[in-house]
Amino acid sequence: MTPLWVLFLALIAATHGETPGCKIRVTSKALELGKVMRLGFQMFLEHELETITIPDLRGSEGPFSYNITEVKVTELQLVQSELYFQPTHDLILNISNASISLRFRRQLLYWFLYDGGFVDASAEGVSIHTALQLARDPGGRIKVSNVSCVASVSKMQAAFGGTFKEVYDFLSSFIISAGKGIMMCLMLICFDAQICPVLHHAGLVLLNSLLDTVPVRSAVDKHVGIDYSLLSDPVTSTSNLDMEFRGAFFPLAEANTSFPNRAVEPQLQEEDRMVYVAFSEFFFDSAMESYFRAGVLRLELIGDKVPKDLDMVLRATFFGSIVLLSPTVIDAPLKLELQVLAPPRCTIKPSGTTISVTASLVIALAPSDQPEVQLSSMTMDARLSAKMSLRGKALQAQMDLRRFRIYSNQSALESLALIPLQAPLKTLLQIAVMPLLNDRSKRGVQIPLPEGIDFVKEVVTNQAGFLTIGADLHFTKGLREVIEKNRPAGDLAMVDAVPPPASSPTQ
Ligand SMILES: *[C@@H]1O[C@H](CO)[C@@H](O)[C@H](O)[C@H]1NC(C)=O
Ligand SMILES: *[C@@H]1O[C@H](CO)[C@@H](O)[C@H](O)[C@H]1NC(C)=O
Ligand SMILES: *[C@@H]1O[C@H](CO)[C@@H](O)[C@H](O)[C@H]1NC(C)=O
Ligand SMILES: *[C@@H]1O[C@H](CO)[C@@H](O)[C@H](O)[C@H]1NC(C)=O
Ligand SMILES: *[C@@H]1O[C@H](CO)[C@@H](O)[C@H](O)[C@H]1NC(C)=O
Ligand SMILES: *[C@@H]1O[C@H](CO)[C@@H](O)[C@H](O)[C@H]1NC(C)=O
Numbered sequence: 001m002t003p004l005w006v007l008f009l010a011l012i013a014a015t016h017g018e019t020p021g022c023k024i025r026v027t028s029k030a031l032e033l034g035k036v037m038r039l040g041f042q043m044f045l046e047h048e049l050e051t052i053t054i055p056d057l058r059g060s061e062g063p064f065s066y067n068i069t070e071v072k073v074t075e076l077q078l079v080q081s082e083l084y085f086q087p088t089h090d091l092i093l094n095i096s097n098a099s100i101s102l103r104f105r106r107q108l109l110y111w112f113l114y115d116g117g118f119v120d121a122s123a124e125g126v127s128i129h130t131a132l133q134l135a136r137d138p139g140g141r142i143k144v145s146n147v148s149c150v151a152s153v154s155k156m157q158a159a160f161g162g163t164f165k166e167v168y169d170f171l172s173s174f175i176i177s178a179g180k181g182i183m184m185c186l187m188l189i190c191f192d193a194q195i196c197p198v199l200h201h202a203g204l205v206l207l208n209s210l211l212d213t214v215p216v217r218s219a220v221d222k223h224v225g226i227d228y229s230l231l232s233d234p235v236t237s238t239s240n241l242d243m244e245f246r247g248a249f250f251p252l253a254e255a256n257t258s259f260p261n262r263a264v265e266p267q268l269q270e271e272d273r274m275v276y277v278a279f280s281e282f283f284f285d286s287a288m289e290s291y292f293r294a295g296v297l298r299l300e301l302i303g304d305k306v307p308k309d310l311d312m313v314l315r316a317t318f319f320g321s322i323v324l325l326s327p328t329v330i331d332a333p334l335k336l337e338l339q340v341l342a343p344p345r346c347t348i349k350p351s352g353t354t355i356s357v358t359a360s361l362v363i364a365l366a367p368s369d370q371p372e373v374q375l376s377s378m379t380m381d382a383r384l385s386a387k388m389s390l391r392g393k394a395l396q397a398q399m400d401l402r403r404f405r406i407y408s409n410q411s412a413l414e415s416l417a418l419i420p421l422q423a424p425l426k427t428l429l430q431i432a433v434m435p436l437l438n439d440r441s442k443r444g445v446q447i448p449l450p451e452g453i454d455f456v457k458e459v460v461t462n463q464a465g466f467l468t469i470g471a472d473l474h475f476t477k478g479l480r481e482v483i484e485k486n487r488p489a490g491d492l493a494m495v496d497a498v499p500p501p502a503s504s505p506t507q
Contacts, residue, residue, distance in 0.1 A: 022247025140229025
């Protein structure tokens with residue numbers, strides 16, 4: 001009888017929608033320890049902010065007129081920045097006490113006195129608070145769905161050197177206040193207003209182009225594909241970012257196939273490493289079912305592909321049947337046809353991961369010019385142990401044959417007759433089939449990470465019904481490099497300037 005709690009869990013799963021086959025947790029360690037990431041982010045922002053274009057300022061007040069043009073950000077220093085998760089969907093970037101150096105051209109006219117030249121100015125105490133809201137887009141991909149930003153500059157300083165220094169001293173307080181007014185404008189209206197659009201663009205366009213490199217549905221090889229669609233919006237707590245993925249393979253020829261997930265839902269509780277990935281039994285089952293449906297779980301060995309020893313043992317075993325055949329067939333090459341009969345099943349337990357396979361083995365003589373003659377057909381049950389590991393971004397499995405049994409599904413007597421074949425067939429599997437399997441699984445399947453990021457120092461842990469991999473992140477490429485490479489065509493790393501204020505900025 002089904003225990004009540006199983007029904008209860010099934011009910012929870014049913015009301016929760018689809019069960020994830022794969023989960024990923026990024027902990028705040030990735031943000032704290034990952035100085036590289038913060039640094040990369042800073043460098044990236046510095047680069048983006050340096051592309052700010054501040055509109056020209058032109059205005060006049062009575063006899064005084066001015067032009068402020070060619071404003072350029074010459075340097076940007078982000079000394080303090082914090083990157084953290086905030087419930088329930090946000091990644092926060094808080095920059096405080098940054099400084100920005102500017103250079104601009106001034107043209108001032110007061111009655112008949114003209115003054116021109118460049119001014120070096122700096123904005124001190126720049127603080128920028130940005131919240132990137134993370135969500136699942138309709139295609140199942142993680143996206144920055146909204147960016148909110150508050151920026152302020154607490155102090156602006158300018159060095160008005162140059163030819164007309166005395167003029168400033170000479171001129172009335174009016175021009176001084178006008179000068180202050182210009183600085184105020186640069187600081188408040190123009191400058192603050194420029195920072196947020198840059199961050200908005202950085203978040204919505206550039207980070208999203210980085211996130212576009214995370215594979216959602218992609219081909220693994222020429223037979224199967226993997227679906228890493230997010231099932232819901234990513235969820236943040238103060239310490240983690242958690243993502244739930246479908247984590248299901250599908251046969252490429254039937255891309256619409258979806259296997260029902262009745263496996264245990266993986267649970268992620270740890271927070272010590274930068275990142276955790278969990279895969280349920282379903283993830284592996286869907287892989288094997290996809291290969292099964294794609295018709296690749298079969299193998300044919302004929303003639304000299306059959307090891308000599310085995311050939312001899314088989315001919316000896318079936319001697320009784322062979323001698324009755326016509327002489328033209330007796331010397332024909334042997335053919336072994338191995339075919340998996342049902343999708344193999346994976347079982348994950350704390351003690352290890354095993355895969356159970358049931359296959360049929362047909363042994364026949366295959367003369368080149370005549371129909372083949374079947375000598376025997378048997379069923380084999382095999383149990384493989386699988387050891388999962390990560391290499392870079394690829395999840396790999398190394399399989400070993402553990403248990404193996406052949407029997408005839410026709411009669412117990414025939415099964416008895418097959419006992420002598422047990423050992424040589426096991427050897428065949430070990431030398432001819434397992435390397436093939438491992439060769440395929442060695443290529444591995446990519447886990448959904450953006451380009452330029454790999455796992456290092458990973459630890460694989462088996463749990464009941466799922467396995468988890470804890471790892472740290474390693475940046476194989478600079479964030480800037482990846483973003484530049486994936487920058488959408490036509491994106492000029494610039495934000496359109498806001499139009500200059502219409503009113504005169506004096507006082
Ligand atoms: C941003 O960081 C500064 C300095 O660490 C801090 O004073 C400020 O409260 C932070 N702002 C927010 C909104 O967390
Ligand atoms: C801000 O930075 C300036 C120099 O860049 C430094 O003197 C000052 O102490 C900093 N203030 C805070 C609150 O960190
Ligand atoms: C400001 O620029 C305009 C257009 O370039 C020019 O006509 C005007 O004379 C300039 N004003 C000053 C004070 O240089
Ligand atoms: C985006 O963020 C802004 C500012 O926080 C907020 O007013 C707006 O409602 C948000 N939009 C969406 C679609 O969440
Ligand atoms: C997949 O489904 C879509 C619509 O549900 C259908 O139009 C398409 O023909 C299907 N493709 C295959 C290969 O079954
Ligand atoms: C025995 O197995 C073969 C394939 O190995 C299958 O075709 C046949 O139907 C099976 N017979 C019975 C009685 O299950």
